[in-house]
Amino acid sequence: MSNHPSDLLNIEAQFTDDELAVRDRVAEFVARRIRPNIAEWFDNAVLPTELLPEMAELGLFGMHLQGYGCAGRSAVDYGLAMQEMEAGDAGLRTVVSVQGSLAMSAIYKNGSESQKQEWLPKMASGEVIGCFGLTEPSAGSDPSAMETRARKVGGEWILNGSKRWIGLASIAGVAIIWAKASREDLGMEDDGREGDVVRGFIVPTSTPGFEATPITQKLSMRASLQCTVEMTDVRLPDDALLPKNPGLRGPFACLSEARYGIVWGSMGSARDALEAAMSYADERLQFGKPLSSYQLTQKKLVDMALELNKGQLVALRLGRAKDEGTLENHMISVGKLNNARSAIQICREARTIFGGNGINGDYSPLRHANNLESVRTYEGTDEVHTLILGQKLTGQNAFR
Template sequence: MTTTSPTVHRRTEPIRPLDLFDIDRLLESDERDIAATVRKFVDTRLRPNLADWFESATLPKKLAKEFGSLGLLGMHLPGYGCAGTTAVSYGLACLELEAGDSGFRSFVSVQGSLSMFSIHRYGSEEQKQEWLPRLAAGDAIGCFGLTEPDFGSNPAGLRTRARRDGTDWILDGTKMWITNGSFADIATIWAQTDEGIRGFLVPTDSKGFTANTIHKKLSLRASVTSELVLDGVRLPASAMLPEGRGLSAPLSCLNEARFGIVFGALGAARDSLDTTIAYTATREVFDKPLSSYQLTQEKLANMTLELGKGVLLALHLGRIKDRDGVRPEQISLGKLNNVREALSIARECRTLLGGSGITLEYSPLRHANNLESVLTYEGTSEMHLLSIGQALTGYGAFR
C-alpha cells in the first residue's frame, strides 16, 4: 500500500496589478520618467504628512512652489515658463499625484487646467506675460470661479453680474466650492454681462473681494475649498479675458480639468489596491494569509480588471488628445467610468482591511471619501451620462 504526501502549494512571486496589463510598454521613455519623478516626490515629500494634513484639513501653501519646481503647474501648456508636455504625460502626473491624495491633483489641476488654461487660451498677451510665468513657478496661485450656490450643473444660469461703469467693470455675485480660493492671488471669474457670459481676471486683494474657507468637510480635506464673494469689485477694462466669450469658454476649461481626472482617479484606485494587496498578504485569518482565500482573490482580481481597463481607456483618450484633440463626450466617457470604478475599488478595498480600514493608517477610505467629491465636481455622473446619451441619440435630455 502506498501513501501520497499532501500537495504543497508554494507561493509564487506576486506582481503589481498594472503589470498584468504591461502598461509600461505602452509608454514612451519620457512619460515613464515623468511618472517616476512625480511618484518619488509623492512618496518622499507628501505621503509622510498625508494623515496629518487630512486630519487637520490643511494643505500648506508653500507646496505651490514645490509643485512649480517640478514643472507640474500648467505642464501641458506651451511657453510662458510652462513645460509644454504631452497630454499623456500630464495625465500620468495627475495619476501619481492622486495616488497620494485627490487634494494634490485638485490643486495642480485647478492651477494648470482652469486658472492657467483660461489665461493661456483666452487672455491677452499682457495678461499671459503678467500671470503665467508666476503661476507656473508657484509664485502665484490661481483659482477658477464658475460654480455658484444655485448653479452647478446649469452654469448658463449663473447670477454673478458684471456691469460697465465708464471704462471700468463692476462685479457682484457669489461663487461656491472653489478650490484654492482662500489662498489664491488671482481668480478667473465668469459673469453675466449685456454681451453674454465673459471672463475676468480678479486680483484677490481687490476691494470688495472676499474668500471664505469652507470647513467641516468630510471629503477633500487636504485641499482648500472656498466661497468667493464679490461685492462691488471694480476692475479696469484690461481685466476682461478678451477671447473668452460665451459659456463655451469656461466649459472648455472644465474639459481640460476633467481630462486630468480621467487619469487622476485611477491613482487613488491603484494606491487603494496596492495597499490592500500588501495588507491581505500579512493579515492572518484562521491561520493563513487573508490573500490566500478564494473570496479575497476574487475581489482583488475583479478590482485589478477594472483598474487596468480604466488605465487603458485613459491612455487611449490621451493619445487621441495629443494627436487630433479629444471631444467633450469622449472625456465624459473617461470621467464617468474611471471615477465610478475608482470609487468602487476604494470602497471594496476598505472591506478587506476590516477595522483597520477606518483609520488614516491605511489609504482606501480616505481615497473613497475624496472620490465622493470627484464623482460630482466638474460634471456629475448624471451630466456625463446625458452627454454620452446626446452623442448616441442626437437628442439633448438635460432639461
C-alpha cells in the same frame, strides 16, 4: 514587467522612456513628501501650502501648456503625473488642476497676449496662485443660471455676486471669475440675439470687495482648500476682461482640461487603494493563513484589478488622442464618468479587505473613497456626463 503588481496587462510597456521618467519623478515626490504626512493633513483638514513651491519646481503648474515658463509636456505626460499625484491624495492633485487646468488654462485659451505675458509665467513658477470661479450656490451643473454680474460703468467693470466651492481662493493672488454682462456693455454688434453673455474676468484677489472664506466641516477633500467667494462692487479696469471665446465655451474648454486630468487621477486613487489592499492581504493572518490565500479575497482583488486596468487603458486612449489632436469632448465624458465611478467602487471594496483597520488613517482606501465622492461631483456629475453621452448616442438633448 511593470513596476506595479496591479498591472495585469503590462500597460507600462505602452509608455516611452521619457513618459516613464516624468511619472517616476512625480512618484518620488509623492513617496517622499505626501505619503508620510497625508493621514495627518487629512485628519486635521490642512492643505500643506509648503508643497506648492515644490510642485511648481516639478513643472506641474500649467504642465501641459506651451511657452510662458510652462513645461510644455504632452497630454500623456500630464496624465501620468496626475495619476501619481492622486495616488498620494486627490486633494493635492486638485491643487495642480485648479492652478493649471482651470486658472492658467483660462488665461491661456481666452486671454490676450499681454494678459498671458503678465500672469502665466508667475503662475507657472508658483509665485502667484490662481483660482477659477464658475460654480455658484444656486448654479452648479447649470452654469448658465449664474447670477454673478459685471456692469460697465465709466470705463470700469464692476462685479457683484457669489461663488461656491472655489478651490484655493483664500490663498490665491488672482481669480478667474465668470460673470454675465450685457451685450451693450460688451459693445457687441446687434446680431439679433438677446440676453446677457457669460465672460471671464481676471480679478486680483487684493481688489477691494473680493472676499474668500474657506469651507469647513468637509467630509471629503480634507487636505485641500475650497472656498465661498463674495464680490461686492469689485472694480476692475477694462482690460481685466478675457477677450476670447465669449459665452460658456470659454469656461467649458477649461473644464474639459480638468476633466481629462480626473480621468487619470482617479486611477491613481484606485491603484493605491488596490495595491495597499494587496499588501495588507499578504501580511494579515486569519485562521492561520494570509488573507490573500482565500478565494473570496482573491476574487475581490481580481475584480478590482480588472476595473483598474480597463480604466487605465481608457485614460491612455484619451491621452494619445489628445496628443494627436483627435480627442472629442464626448470622449472625455466617457473617461470621467467611467473612471471616477470605477475608482470609488474599487476603493470601497479595497477597504473591506482591511476589516476594522480600514477606517483608520494609517490605510489609504477609505480616504481615497471619501475624496472620490467629490471627484465624482465636480467637473460634471455622473448625471451630467451620462446625458452628454446619451446625446452623443441618440442625438437627443435630454438636459431640459
